[in-house]
Amino acid sequence: MKNHIAKLRKKSKITQQELAEKVKVTRQTIISLEFGRYNPSLELAYKITKALKQKHIEDVFDLKSIEI
């Protein structure tokens, strides 16, 4: 699933480590998420959305890329 974590994180001027600490995961998980290698759970997606000060999960994660 495509996402805008890296872009929004840089815009918010926070490091991968800081974001990882905010959402209580490892920095490696943030790296995997940014590269689109790992799809987060709904809970983690929500936490990341809040940590990046966005209103909706769709603002961070590109849900259109999911095939039904």
Place this chain on the structure above:
Amino acid sequence: MAQKHINKKNSVWRYGFATILIIAGIILSYLNIGNEFLGFPSLGLWLIYVGFMMLTIVTLQLMSNKKRIVDERMQFVATKAARITFIGIILFAFVIMVVDGIKPIHIAYSYFMSYLICGIVVLYLISYKILLLFN
């Protein structure tokens, strides 16, 4: 998703479990139950050994200030690694059966179990580390 940290509360449970193992070991040794277990003279001595190992590990973890984070990605990878290990062991056993045939093995049960457990642990660690890179 969780940040696992060995604190005093969960270490009490671990100390308790280790103590139960040691007590059970002493009782079994006293009653002389279960001779020759996994390379140990008796099941009781094995339980005492495991109990003391657990006490040592918990104490070392309590003394260490390092925070250990286990997040959902690591749990996801661990599940995948466990599945790969399970399939790997079954396939390996099947290949041996095909290549070597079904024959009786002449090896002490303790050695067989030790080799099997070591094989499982090594296969699990390798698959876990590799999967961690690609997930």
